[in-house]
Amino acid sequence: MKTLVSILIMALAISACSPKDERTHITVQRIFGECRANVPRDQAPLRNPDGECEILTGLIDRFERENPDIDLTVNIVAWPGYDQLSAQYAAGDPPDVVSIHMSSMPDYQSRGLIVPLTAELAQDGVSAKAFTPAARQGITIKNELYGLPFDNWTPLWHINTGLFARAGLMKDGEPILPHTPEELLAQARQFKAATGKPYFVQSMINERAAYTRNLYTYLMNQKAVFFEDPKHIRLNTPEARRIVALFKQIYDENLTTKDQDYSSATQGFMNGQGGVYLVGTWMIGAYEAEANTPGQPLYKSYAVKPYPMLFGAERAAYVDGHAWVVSNRERSLKQDEAVRRFLKFLYDHNYDWSRTGHLPTVQAVAQSSQYLSLPHRRDIVALSEIGRTLPSEVQRQFAIQDIIGDELFSAIAGHKPIEQALTDAETRTNDLLFHLL
Amino acid sequence: MLSAKAKTQFGNFLFVAPYLFVFAWLLVWPLMSGMGLSLFKADLFGGATFVGFENYARLMSDPVFLQAVGNTFLFVLLCVPPLAIIPLLLALLLNRSTRTAAFFRGVFFSSSVLSVTIVTLIWRMVLIPDGGFVANILAVFGLPPIPFFSDPGIVMGSMAIITVWWCLGLPMMLYLSALQQVPQDIYEAAALDNSRWWTTLTRITLPSISRTVVLVVIMQCVLQFQLFGQPQLITQGGPNGASRPIVLFIFEVGFRRWDIGYAAAASQILFAIILLVTLGQYLLSRKRTGDA
Amino acid sequence: MSHSRNQKWREVGVLISLIVMGLIMVSPLIWTVMLSLKSNGELLRSTTNAFHPPYTGENYAAIMANSGVFRWLLNSAFVSILQTLGVLILSSLAGYGFARLEFPYRNQLFLIVLFGLAIPEQAVIITRHQMFADLHLHNTYPGLILPGLAAPFGVFLMTQYFKAIPKELDEAAMLDNASRFKIFWKVLLPLTLPAQATLGIFTFLASWNDYWWPLISATRADMFTLTVGIASSQINFAQTSGLGYLMTQAVFASLPILIVYAIFQKYIVRAVAGAAVR
Structure with missing residues (x-):
């Protein structure tokens, strides 16, 4: 028994060591599961290429490839992730960026746990007008954008x-x-x-x-x-x-x-x-x-x-939807910049995510022939226009x-x-x- | 200057001190803070306002909570007797050193290794009226499926079946280890007397393991009053609230609504219920067996 | 003559009923294993085809491909083993103390510990979380191990067990002028092996399968235990699209417990004739 324990301690100590580096470190927390087996690094998905997990895993891999100066820790949590997120806020150690439902945003916004992103997004030339009406409404609380809308679903x-x-x-x-x-x-x-x-x-x-x-x-x-x-x-x-x-x-x-x-x-x-x-x-x-x-x-x-x-x-x-929100916690300027680049990257790849079946949130994507030529999308795209969430302060x-x-x-x-x-x-x-x- | 007796007693106390420290730090203290919390209207992140016993008053007039209390008692009544008796029978049958007995002990223990997620997933497939295992068997005999999860009168019974299957292992092992303590010569004497099996059981075996029977009943009450995962994962407390136990209520209020003062009050009531039931059983059993 | 034939028939009857009950017990488990060998796509269409080929090892390959899973396995093993050892030590000492030794307020203290048995996890989890946050214990091993040590069940079990051991045994040792600890260690503890084994198995089991506390305490992926890690890999909220994968995880996570059971269980029922307390 004693040897077993000491072997375990050693194994843990070894795996805890990692080389120090100069990259900017941020933490991203998401749901949608783990599917590395279907998505080998640096390759297109092998199986289920339109699955939520496969697309997001591929996207984040690509972000890491394109941004070698950013060290991304990806924390995958069980659906819907709120028990963990609340626990993290309560313990004062939340992730920098986290995927949540639009319907949950008022809970965290009303407590000042997430930050408004209007100004941040504007720096990248993204304004509320860029989003579909359903998406825009879902992330706007008191005239501020509190998240990057990723999709609407219904x-x-x-x-x-x-x-x-x-x-x-x-x-x-x-x-x-x-x-x-x-x-x-x-x-x-x-x-x-x-x-x-x-x-x-x-x-x-x-x-x-x-x-x-x-x-x-x-x-x-x-x-x-x-x-x-x-x-x-x-x-x-x-x-x-x-x-x-x-x-x-x-x-x-x-x-x-x-x-x-x-x-x-x-x-x-x-x-x-x-x-x-x-x-x-x-x-x-x-x-x-x-x-x-x-x-x-x-x-x-x-x-x-x-x-x-x-x-x-x-x-x-x-409608409801998934959105990426940013935690209200201390960050260096470089980290803020890394967060912004991550959000912009997701914004730029809204089409890829819409392959899941969810509605796109970027108006230009919803109108693109690339999106509309996906199966059945012409039948449902109107929902990104007429879809409505509950009033944003509920x-x-x-x-x-x-x-x-x-x-x-x-x-x-x-x-x-x-x-x-x-x-x-x-x-x-x-x-x-x-x-x- | 300690007297010799005090010294001895202090030395004696050292045996229990480590546990008592952990117990006080990690169980009693959080419980006390929880009792404090139950007097506040408190949000997970939004501060707290002292409201005295308002949360308790609210609970007493909350039909959802009262229904949950009723559901919990019903479940315990359905679940604990089989969990006290079936494992005892199994232990009596399997208390021998043959390979066959060892094999069957493994078989009856095996369900205990599963986590609640898997248990509910499997039993959902067994019991679901639409294409489930039981429904298919009933169909062979031309019988209609039983709505195990959608009839308010049946749903707690379904939860009890699942729970008995899942939890047999611990009581069986407790009985087995207790049977090991019964001196063998008593049985030999009884065998010489040509006593019948039933007589041996009621006159010798059961009295010798009475402490364990009490332990099992108390433990199962404590555990089953805390029913949570089975209904949460299968029915989410439905239909019509008929499978919502107290812990699910606490979970919904505390973790989904962040109304932690109210959840704390409900936890204290659950604690009081379990305490009364277990303490009652313990004192009753002490009175009956007459030991200290 | 007729007596032994009766006995034989009774044995056969017992065996048959054991087999029937045993089948009821294990058939869902066999089903689990069969489902774990099916492709997820096929199970999405129907779950009743588990006993027909084709079978595949793709779900097991998928688990192995998850970079986190061995780390989580180590975390779970470390936490469960230390928690089990801790509980066994604390409970045996306390059980002996409460059952055999004299000290002030002994009965009152035991009653309070008994009260502790009635404390539901939900009554302490939020305030304990706050307390551990203040002590910076979240996302650490002590944060995962400590809460389990407070469970009063072990103390209650060991106290009951020590009480059932005939007093003459330690009184005899007392005459030899042995110390309390020596009596505890050399004379009584070996007699409690069946109870130790039972307690050990179940502490390990509870620790291994614990979900809520690790979920809210170990929130960083490298500190996940196996249960939390596996839950996080689940693709879909209603567990529809990955049934085979889920069952594979169940098999994978259950194997270590079965090994622990195999190690401990031989102490629970030893040769009945020889080992019982005399």
Whole structure:
């Protein structure tokens, strides 16, 4: 035992030693996982070239190659990374640059933990106008840019066009989508009668946030103002009740898969279990690959569309996004400069990241033929225009999303009356916001 | 000038002193600070305001918390009896030095090596009504799938099944090491008396390992009151809050909402509950076995 | 005659029920191993094909390609071994003290330690984090090792175990005028080997699989333990796209524990006839 311990100590001591150098040192923290096996240094990705992890690993490798004077420490943390980040801030040792969700920015901004970047970005000739409206709105708090937007993401209607055709819901090679709740129910019933399968594939068991996002989108569609100010939500409204009633009706009539969690829903859609899967931009790549694989249920049978507007003409969609923020901590001028160069590099490579399926945040990329010639991007690019985040001063959006999703599921599955669930969601959310210091 | 007796006693105390120091520093002190924190409205980064017992009053009228307390008790009731009895049976069967017994001890211990992430991932695939292992078996007999995770009346039972499978190992080993202490000649005497297996068990074996039975029950109560990872990873506390235990509530409030004063208050209540239950059991067992 | 035949049938019955229960126990584990040998792309389509070829070693290759993984393995081994040793030493000393020795407030102190058993991790984790930040213990080995040493379970277990040892043994030694430490070390400690082994396995196991404390204390990649490091490699939040990889990580992370189990377990059940306390 003793020898074992001393061997371990020696091994640790050896691996802790590293040559000293003159380079500028900064720390970058990110989520998206580790995939070095697919991305050998200095080469194009070997496998899964459009994966989030593969693209980002390749990009950071390239930054290090192009900037030999900067010594980058890359800290990869588990999704969503906030427990660690908060712990680091609490211990006074945060990373210089970190990837977070736009919906979390108000939490850190309100405590002065991240710094405004408007002036920094301007030095590189990047102004707010360079970004798409959805991205710009997501990172602007009190007229300052608090992050470099990397992408916007949002749930979409992923459609099995093969099943749609069998149900007579295709016209000129395009899926026929509903314009009103009544149309949706009629088409879903028609779909079920023709195919014997549910119209919707939904993850019910552990993806509570999905309901909340549906609700946000269709509230925006009705021009409902549910955050009159950042501290109060209003949910027990006719607009919200209408939305929940629709999803409950779909559930009651078995027009959706039930009892699936995120994994089985993702798998189920891939295996042709239903017509429309409500899930985010990040699945486009995986399903597109299936659509190009002969013999698979989705072969030549896949389309993806923004949520159809069911409650009026207002085109809107709830979006979130990933952004790079800079911690408020002591840095030398050289380190500040290194941080700026890193952000500029990511800005310049926004197209590469948009291959993941997420929406680009740089207006010029969203309009480029290079981006628009990627599969399905013409169908969804409008979301970078009409997409909206929650008002930028609403804090604890993750927690709120979970509370609302929790209550919505109770209503949809019939554990609670709709009114009751919406009142409870409202009370719980407002209680949370009231108790913020 | 210490008397000889005091010197001896001081020497005796030195045996327990190192542990007591670590205990006071790393457990009692943070607990006390936590109790202090529970009297504040505090944010992870935003300072703190003294509010007295307001956090506790808030908890008592928070339906989500009260439901979580109920859920936790239900889970402990479902989970602890099987975790006290099944491992005991296994230990009785496997308390021998044959290779077969060693093999089976390994088998029943093996689930304990997994982390909660993997345990939940595997059991999700076993129990999920949509294409899961159990659902497939039921389908063979023409039976409908059981909604293990989406029926509020069933979900805690599912958590209990998973937990029993995962946690069998520790109590089994504790029983085994206790059985090693039972003097062999008692059994030999009993064998001469031609006592039946059941009589030997209830008259000799169980009384000899009663301390361990108490230990196992107390330990399992302490552990299972802290249920967290299983529902967090499988159901996130749903459906309708039916699988949200106290610790998940604390996690949501403290780590997701940064409302750490409120989370601290909920932790103190959990501490009080566990303390009452374990202390009650301990005192009860001491009274029954009549030792100090 | 009929008596021994009965016994034989009983043995067979026991064996059959053990096999059935054992199968229930291990089939998910076998499934894990099979899944770890499948390609992630295939598992994305279906998880029910684990028992059909083709199999692949790509997930194991991927783990080996991760530059951090051996460092994390070393970190975990170092932390778990030192924590286990620490707990065994502290608990045995304290257990002996509480079970056998006289000192003021002994029963009260033991009761307080018993109180400690009831302290949930969540009640101390935030304030302990703050305390360790003030002491600059985060991202250090002591920061990872120390918290586990305070767990009262070991003390409780060892106290109970020492109490169950017949008093005549140390009284006899006392007559030989042996010191307390000598009695503890030479006479009693060897008798507690089964309990030491049990405690050792479970301290190691708890330390190895611990997630929350290392997650918020060791936030620098070179200080990650294996659990935290492995979680950070996970590509996707809902664990959908890398199921095979995840299962490979499970197998990889479990192997060291199985080795530790194999080392310790022979002390738990020794030849029943010979070794029991007399």
